[in-house]
Amino acid sequence: MAFQLKNIEKQKKKNSSFDIDKILKKEIAFGNSFPNKKKEGFYTELYVLLNTGLTLKDALVLIAEEQKKDNDKRLINGIVTDLISGKNLSDAIEKQKEFSTYEYHSLKIGEQTGALQKVAKELGVFYKRKNEQRRIIISALSYPIVVLLTAFLAILFMLQFVVPMFADIFKQNKVELPWITKKIMITSDVFQEYWWMVFPLIISLIVIRKLVNKKQWYQKYTSKFLLKLPLIGEFVRKVKIAQFTQAITLLTGAKVTLLNGIQLTKKMIDFYPLENALEKVEYDILQGKSLHQSMIKYKIFDKKMVSLIKVADETNQNETIFHRLTDQYNEEIEYRSKMISATIEPFIILILGVIVATILIAMYLPMFKLSTVIS
Known part of the structure; x- marks a missing residue:
């Protein structure tokens, strides 16, 4: 089914007082703690692990264990914690400053259309x-x-x-x-x-x-x-x-x-x-x-x-x-x-x-x- 961007915006306004229009104007970029190079590896590994049949939570746990820096481990483990509490992946990364609104919308689209695995692959290619x-x-x-x-x-x-x-x-x-x-x-x-x-x-x-x-x-x-x-x-x-x-x-x-x-x-x-x-x-x-x-x-x-x-x-x-x-x-x-x-x-x-x-x-x-x- 076709996904309507306006539906996401309405839903976000109900759940949060955050100004979407202001956030959307930001550049597709990340802080120094999780730059584009790490993004490429993150989404590529996520796609591979999901493709093997692992659940989203288990895939993220494995990715977190592979991280060398403590900040990166805490970031991904925080996402895992939100997943366990019942949030979707897109909602979990929304509050993380290291992720852009572009990723939020892309993953939200993947979740609502059943194409999360494909979106993860395309995000990996995008940042590559x-x-x-x-x-x-x-x-x-x-x-x-x-x-x-x-x-x-x-x-x-x-x-x-x-x-x-x-x-x-x-x-x-x-x-x-x-x-x-x-x-x-x-x-x-x-x-x-x-x-x-x-x-x-x-x-x-x-x-x-x-x-x-x-x-x-x-x-x-x-x-x-x-x-x-x-x-x-x-x-x-x-x-x-x-x-x-x-x-x-x-x-x-x-x-x-x-x-x-x-x-x-x-x-x-x-x-x-x-x-x-x-x-x-x-x-x-x-x-x-x-x-x-x-x-x-x-x-x-x-x-x-x-x-x-x-x-x-x-x-x-x-x-x-x-x-x-x-x-x-x-x-x-x-x-x-x-x-x-x-x-x-x-x-x-x-x-x-x-x-x-x-x-x-x-x-x-x-x-x-x-x-x-x-x-």
């Missing part, structure tokens, strides 16, 4: 792909960032120690300095005087970002800026679209209607352009339009995706098509990450080479005049 995406992003950006930081420290060292040394020599010999040398020396003087402000500035930026991170205006402008960046923008778009297709694959596999799946997923993806587009898509569907007719109007959905979704609308194969889209986007994400890494590295090296060369030229140009004065 999220972990893979994270590894791909880190792999693509780690080396360029290391190169950038190393070169940046080298430039700071030159401004702090090398340039002042040359400046003293030039002043003592009263050498007329070229324009570029004067500018580099001014930069060095400013850095020596205000270098201590760098760390407070960085901390202030971090605090400000924490304060405004959830503000709609901040998400709107930062996401638009990201999407306009060469290479990076398209990469970010595909990562978010892949998360959307993964979530829809999981929900449609649990017999959730497509409209309910969009209603839930749009509140889980913390990316303003996609969230805003899905809200308009939901409205269009309620007005009688098909999914592909609604999506074609928004640039964040590419034509290839819309074409495949059109096939899904005509054949009623939403789960299969969205699963295929997820695989395709993950392959493209991996390819683009390698391309970004291969493109950014020489670009950064070139820019830093120009900066270092400029400093060296600015220091060595007066040396010719100095040698003339000395001779």
